Amino acid sequence: MSSEHPAADTLEVRPLAVLRERRSEKWTQYPPDVLPAFLAELDFPLAPPVAAALRAAVARDDLGYVSARQPALFEAFAGFASRRLGWEVDPGQVTVVPDVMVGVAELLRTLGRDGASDAVVVSSPVYPPFFATVAEVGCRVVDVPLAPGDASLDLDGIAAALRAGARAVLLCNPQNPTGRVALRAQLEALAELAVAHGAWVLSDEIHAPLTLPGHAHVPFLTVSEEAAECGVAFTSASKAFNVAGLKAAVVVTASPRAAAQVARIPPEIAERTGLLGVLAAEAAFTEGDAWLDAAIATIDANQRRLPALLAGRLPGVACTPAQATYLAWLDCRALGLGDDPAAVFLERGRVALGRGLDFGPPGAGHARLTIGTSWELVEEAVSRMAAAVAAVAAG
Ligand SMILES: Cc1ncc(COP(=O)(O)O)c(C=O)c1O
Structure with missing residues (x-):
C-alpha cells in the first residue's frame, strides 16, 4: 500500500x-x-450493524436485565472465532461477564478459594489494570518482564515463578502496549509449564480481532491439549468495535476441567452484564x-x-x-x-x-x-x- x-x-x-x-x-x-x-x-x-442493533433495542424499549443464558451471543462468538481467528469454539463452553477484567478478577477469586498460592505472573510492560486487578482480589503480582527486544515471553522467568508456587499466569495476547502477537511455540511451552506446575493460564485476547495483515493471532486454547486443560480465554467485542461502555465480554474454555473452574464464578456476575453490550456484541460478531x-x-x-x-x-x-x-x-x-x-x-x-x-x-x-x-x-x-x-x- x-x-x-x-x-x-x-x-x-x-x-x-x-x-x-x-x-x-x-x-x-x-x-x-x-x-x-x-x-x-x-x-x-x-x-x-452495531448501531442498528442498539437503535432497535431503544426502539422496542428493551433495556432490562440480562440473563446468564445467552445462546445467540455464544453462537455468534463461535462463528466469529471460526471465521476470523481459525478458532473452533464450543458455544457450550462460553459464558458471559460484564467485561474482560471482571472475568479475570472473578476467575482469580475462584482460584483463591482453593487456599493455594496467591502469586499471579504478569509480564510487563502490560495493560495497567493487570496489576490493579490482581491486587483487587487479594493476590500478589509476580512480574516477569517481556524480553526487551522482541517483547516475547521470558519462559525461563515464568518457569521460575511457577516453581516458586505461582498459581496463575495472566497472559496478554495480542499484547498491550507493544502490539506484539505471541508465537505458537511460546504458547505451547507456556501451556506445558503451566500444566507441569498445576497453574492456570488466563489468556486475555481482547485485541485479537485487530490483528493486522501479515500477522496471525494464535488463540491460546488451540495450541495443545495442555493449553485446553489449563487455559481460560477472555475476550470481547469492546476493543475492536469500540463498545467498551456497554459492558459485555465472554469467557471461553476448551476442556471440562476449565469449564468446571469457570462454573465456580457466582452466577450474579453474569447477570451484571449490560443488555446493550450483549446485543451489540451479537451484531458485531455476526454482521461486523x-x-x-x-x-x-x-x-x-x-x-x-x-x-x-x-x-x-x-x-x-x-x-x-x-x-x-x-x-x-x-x-x-x-x-x-x-x-x-x-x-x-x-x-x-x-x-x-x-x-x-x-x-x-x-x-x-x-x-x-x-x-x-x-x-x-x-x-x-x-x-x-x-x-x-x-x-x-x-x-
Ligand atoms: C489487554 C486489555 N484487556 C482488557 C481491556 C479492557 O477490557 P474490558 O473493558 O472488557 O475489561 C483492555 C482495554 O484496553 C485491554 O487492552
Missing part, C-alpha cells in the same frame, strides 16, 4: 469538534485544548466483518505510516511496529525527557499519551500513543509531541 494513498475501504473519522462532543473517558478526562491519545478507544464511527475489515485497513495504514512520521518529526523516538492493535509503544528515552515523557508531552505539547510507568518498570522513558483515528489526528498528536520537545530544548 502506498503511504500517500490509503486503500479506499478505510473509515472516515468525524471532525475533531464532533469527536469532542463524546462523553466517554477519552473525551472528558482533559480540558478541550488537550488532544487525547492516551486511552484505547477508537475515533471511528460505530459499525452500522465488513466494518472490521475497514477498521483494520485504517489502523494498518496508520501503523505503516507512523515510523516515517516519527523519524521526520521526532527523531530519537523508537517504535517497533505493532502486529495487532491501534497502539504504538514509543521508546522516548533518547529524548532526555526523564522517566515520564507523557507528562512533558501533556504539559508542554497539550497532547495526552499513556504514561509508560503505569505499564510497569520497563515503561520508564516510554509513552503509549493510540492511533485508532484519522491520519490527520495522528499527525496532530506527533506535531504536539515535537512542539513539546522543542519547548523543552528552548528551555
Whole structure:
C-alpha cells in the first residue's frame, strides 16, 4: 500500500469538534485544548450493524436485565472465532461477564478459594489494570518482564515463578502496549509449564480481532491439549468495535476441567452484564466483518505510516511496529525527557499519551500513543509531541 494513498475501504473519522462532543473517558478526562491519545478507544464511527442493533433495542424499549443464558451471543462468538481467528469454539463452553477484567478478577477469586498460592505472573510492560486487578482480589503480582527486544515471553522467568508456587499466569495476547502477537511455540511451552506446575493460564485476547495483515493471532486454547486443560480465554467485542461502555465480554474454555473452574464464578456476575453490550456484541460478531475489515485497513495504514512520521518529526523516538492493535509503544528515552515523557508531552505539547510507568518498570522513558483515528489526528498528536520537545530544548 502506498503511504500517500490509503486503500479506499478505510473509515472516515468525524471532525475533531464532533469527536469532542463524546462523553466517554477519552473525551472528558482533559480540558478541550488537550488532544487525547492516551486511552484505547477508537475515533471511528460505530459499525452500522452495531448501531442498528442498539437503535432497535431503544426502539422496542428493551433495556432490562440480562440473563446468564445467552445462546445467540455464544453462537455468534463461535462463528466469529471460526471465521476470523481459525478458532473452533464450543458455544457450550462460553459464558458471559460484564467485561474482560471482571472475568479475570472473578476467575482469580475462584482460584483463591482453593487456599493455594496467591502469586499471579504478569509480564510487563502490560495493560495497567493487570496489576490493579490482581491486587483487587487479594493476590500478589509476580512480574516477569517481556524480553526487551522482541517483547516475547521470558519462559525461563515464568518457569521460575511457577516453581516458586505461582498459581496463575495472566497472559496478554495480542499484547498491550507493544502490539506484539505471541508465537505458537511460546504458547505451547507456556501451556506445558503451566500444566507441569498445576497453574492456570488466563489468556486475555481482547485485541485479537485487530490483528493486522501479515500477522496471525494464535488463540491460546488451540495450541495443545495442555493449553485446553489449563487455559481460560477472555475476550470481547469492546476493543475492536469500540463498545467498551456497554459492558459485555465472554469467557471461553476448551476442556471440562476449565469449564468446571469457570462454573465456580457466582452466577450474579453474569447477570451484571449490560443488555446493550450483549446485543451489540451479537451484531458485531455476526454482521461486523465488513466494518472490521475497514477498521483494520485504517489502523494498518496508520501503523505503516507512523515510523516515517516519527523519524521526520521526532527523531530519537523508537517504535517497533505493532502486529495487532491501534497502539504504538514509543521508546522516548533518547529524548532526555526523564522517566515520564507523557507528562512533558501533556504539559508542554497539550497532547495526552499513556504514561509508560503505569505499564510497569520497563515503561520508564516510554509513552503509549493510540492511533485508532484519522491520519490527520495522528499527525496532530506527533506535531504536539515535537512542539513539546522543542519547548523543552528552548528551555
Ligand atoms: C489487554 C486489555 N484487556 C482488557 C481491556 C479492557 O477490557 P474490558 O473493558 O472488557 O475489561 C483492555 C482495554 O484496553 C485491554 O487492552
